[in-house]
Amino acid sequence: MTSVQIEVFLQTLIAGLLLGGLYALIGLGMTLIMGVMKIINLAHGELMMVAMYIAYWMFVLFHIDPYLSIFIATPILFLIGIALQKFLINPVLKVESILPENQVILTVGIGMVLANLATLFFKSDYRSTPVDYATNAFYLSDFWKTSPIELSLSVPWTVSFVFAVIITISLWFFLAKTDTGKSIRATAQDTDAALLMGVNVKLMRVVTFGIGAGLVGAAGCLFLPIYYLFPSLGGQFTLIAFVITILGGLGSTIGAIIGGLILGVFESMTATYVGMGWAPVGRFVIFVVCLIFLPGGVASILKRKRLGK
């Protein structure tokens, strides 16, 4: 390998890891909802789109930085999530029907309405990021004058990644240390047992959907400085979240983080070495390979390791 090839490889790896950190945040929300409610939220990407538009208009109208909008968009998305769960999804859980997948189809309907309303209100124009530091970058040669290779690190990508890590760590503390977090994990493990132990399962479901929506809302704010914004962007992120959920193992939080990183790296590798347009196909190749050879996802490997000790 020549130094140029090494440079390209390392650069791709860094881009992949940064992307993966953000993907993990999207995947986490879906995994949480999946674990507690046993349904897949197919409106996940559309909720992210809503958060991105909130952050966008906050910046355009009030000049609030997208990174500060996290504190505005996340609570709003939390409330939207709670409302969706309480008024739309919960009633369907009780309805008798032939197909048990009704809730999943319902979330498709919610996603359709959200995406179409966004198209109506904001037009289907692609909007590029409004912030002015979008193209700034750190260069390796600025820090290490005699370095044999040159690497760059985009400022917004790095900041978004750091924020994603902070949010993920605080989520972990919330799930592991607080009472509410423990109740959520108990509900995910065994609903009936949790109910017998005095956990308010109904409330936990509502809260979890809210947290899942809030997480993806935060991810939306982090994606705004580095990505385009258009009304139909939700669908692809729903798929990404789902691939991460499968890759990480259903309902596993650590699995989702690792799955997000793997997916990010793999995707940027395909983009560099196969072609830009094929990056989404790479996503599904890894998904199919995972289904055939590792149906339990990363979580099953982790579990095996723990049992082996």
Place this chain on the structure above:
Amino acid sequence: MKRYLPLIILAILAVLPVIGLSTYMMHILILVIMWSVIGMSWNLLGGYCGQVSFGHAAYFGVGAYTAGVLYSKFDLSPWWGLPLCVVVVALFSLVLGFIVLRLRGPFFALATLASGEVMRITAENWVDFTGGTMGILIQRRTWVEKTWYFYIILIIAALTFFMIKKLVESKLGYYFVAIREDQDAAESLGINTTLYKTIALCISGVITGIAGAFYTNYMGYIDPHVVFALHDISIITIMIVMVGGVATFWGPYVGALIMVLLAEYIRSIPGLGAAHQTFFGILLIVIIIFLPNGIVGDFQKLKRLVGLRRASG
């Protein structure tokens, strides 16, 4: 009387072109029949076998591209796509089934959704074979009038209807329903669930593929965004069956009629045309909450609801 109802409806439909409908009316009729074929095929897999697919656009598109590629690469009439796509789509369903049928419930749903998207992206990027986003244009359509297209799709629909009716009333149909109700119980009773799920997927895929090949011939133009569309094909297919009635013979017809007319009606309202997906989404939410088994499946409930409103109003 009830036994002959399908034949009577078929006869009425067959004489419709003779009485001289406008071209637009014929177009709507053809669309309704085409969508009910796709709806029926989805109903076999989703309604009877319980495997909810979000990716019927994959089969539709593969069928459509079979006909299109025959024309653009091999210089054959795209009508050969109709028989050939039986083989192509059956093979495609087998390969796809090997992967997606390992999953159950919502995971199956999402894996099929992903398969539709993969096919779209592949068709977009494989420019040498599919023509990429440029699509395939059939330079000379076979007929200018719609009468023959109407009869062809009517024959396809009639054959599909009787085949699915026979299938569902046979032993195979009971296996399907058993798998839907409880896959583990079916397995423990000695039903080879993987085999029967694969059979359902193949039949359903092939019928959708034939509808896709017909679409190529009828419309004369296909591109990846049209035939592999997630919302405009896969989700509409589900909506047709959900609105009409899951696991009913007549559901897909009622659903296709309502959905096509509704789509045309909303598009004709100035200023609201772009919002048709909002209306579809709201309709889907309302149907799932109030009539989870569709109009045909919950007909008694619907009658009661309407009756109540009349009594109170």
